[in-house]
Amino acid sequence: MVLAMPKRSNKVDILPKEAGSLAHGLPPAQPGTLFVMGLNGGMSVAPGARFDLLFGRCEPDVHVCVGGNDPHVSRRHGYITAEGSRWILHNTGRLAIRFPGSRLVLGGHRAELPVAYTPLFIVAPRQEHLLEVRIATKAATRNRAERHEADTCDADQWELSDAEHLVLVCLSQRYLRQEPHPQPLTWAQVADELSRLQPGGRWTSKRAAHIVTDVRKRLSPKVYGLVEEEVPPPLGNTLNHNLITELLVTATIAQSDLALLDGAPRTSES
Incomplete structure (x- = not known):
């Protein structure tokens, strides 16, 4: 039919x-x-x-x-x-x-x-x-650049710096690629991939972890489950998983952002 x-x-x-x-x-x-x-x-x-x-x-x-x-x-x-x-x-x-x-x-x-x-x-x-x-x-604006110029931005999306956005897309790529039972990348994997993408970016595991931790702390007053006190042990990847889920639900990151990992130019400033 x-x-x-x-x-x-x-x-x-x-x-x-x-x-x-x-x-x-x-x-x-x-x-x-x-x-x-x-x-x-x-x-x-x-x-x-x-x-x-x-x-x-x-x-x-x-x-x-x-x-x-x-x-x-x-x-x-x-x-x-x-x-x-x-x-x-x-x-x-x-x-x-x-x-x-x-x-x-x-x-x-x-x-x-x-x-x-x-x-x-x-x-x-x-x-x-x-x-x-x-x-x-x-009515909603069409892309990230337009959202910065609009009088009001989408209330359900979180604002991220370019460096935060890039690190979080890299950390979340298994989710964005729709792999079954996805988990965040390790900090070493994130640093390695971003170093290959931006050789002059001085990417390290510590820097990537610091950027993501800052985002979690900034969102934690409004999003439950982003700080250790709110999650029972063992922690594992729970805090980053909860952060990624929030960013996906609010469309702060999307599948189309995977293009950033294919060499699209972005600033490496944090």
Whole structure:
């Protein structure tokens, strides 16, 4: 069965792949509009459209394709529909869908989507597949440079310096690459990778750890679980894991930031 794609209208619209990550902002939209993005593009659905947005592996059978090359993902893995003013995620596939952190929506179950940017992950055996979801609250600026010039910045994102942003993307890359059961890189791994990326940056394990610790301390008054006193032993990677989860949930870092590790120029000043 080939799914008929909706025609462009003021209620339902197609998002081209070139639109980029929803983490970086939205085009002007009515508050409550649903945006969903996969690797090959996505869709927006305005409130009151009475439209069930289907997602899954088989591109001809869904509105948004996710996990297209993974046979573990169901052809139609789920759908998102409106119930009053709420958007509800329905998992009709076999694999669980993970919210940021550890919350799972199992097959046959449903969950309300928060009014925010929400990266969802279909948990396959060898890889987690990203489905970006965002519900519009107000017009948002499109990238980091524009956010600095805007009158008001997105309230749900944390401001980071360029050095902080780079270190945290490097530390978090296993999460951003959607590896199963990801853990932060070690400080030695971070320092080694950043030294190869910026040979003159004087990167050391101590410097990387100091930068991340400063970010944790700065966010800790508003985010629980970023200081030792709030986490029972053994600590392990818990503090950095909690920090990474917060940055992912708030879209402070996103999958597209992995381009920074491919040689994109950034300052090394801390």
